[in-house]
Amino acid sequence: MDEQVAHIVGFDVHHPGATDDPCPRLFGRLWHQEAKMTVPTSREVLEGFLSTLQAHGARRAFEQYAVEDYVQHNPKAGRGREGAIAYLEEEAAKGGRATVKRIISDGAMVALHLHMEFTDGSPDLAIVDIWRVEEGKLAEHWDVAQEITKTSISEAF
Incomplete structure (x- = not known):
């Protein structure tokens, strides 16, 4: 804190x-x-958000941990908190498991690196989410995702 x-x-x-x-x-x-x-630090805000997301779902996590005028930069999600909630609920319906690899924070910015495994046959993804935290709440979000292929010339994920 x-x-x-x-x-x-x-x-x-x-x-x-x-x-x-x-x-x-x-x-x-x-x-x-x-x-x-x-x-709370940006890392503590994100950890609380992730814990609530896992235990109670996207709506409760966003209502508790995101500002009302939340800015979402993911082109697959709609605008604001409601767009993010709808997107995460749709992704959760696919079934799967997210494994947090690391959390990196620097002042108001916090990044999450995770491995997403889907049970519907969709390819696994390596995802990096980046948030800007404002007054103890998530205020803005960016993300990038990369498909994890079965074969690679680099080391396995």
Whole structure:
């Protein structure tokens, strides 16, 4: 968790007794307070999102971990949170398993590298998802996917 400081300003009002005066005088004091808040790191946000996605599905994960004006750059998914939810629900219907290979974070950016295996006969995919995190929520997403072939001149995935 990252620590941030919030500045809170208030005014305490005191009205000394009831009166028929239409413009009674108000007394009070202005105050200022600093409060330390913990904000999850981009990695912690992504890990929470993935955990909720696995346990409760795309809709709950996006409602809990993504901003309302979420930006989706995947050309196969529709716009915003609703487009991402529909796309992930469609992909989940194919059946399969995602294995996280690594998570890399740098400030507000976090990347996920995973191996996706489908049970419907679709080819396995190596996927890299990249998110921008804003105030503890997923705000923007990009991804690339590569088919994992059965034969390769490089080492196996």
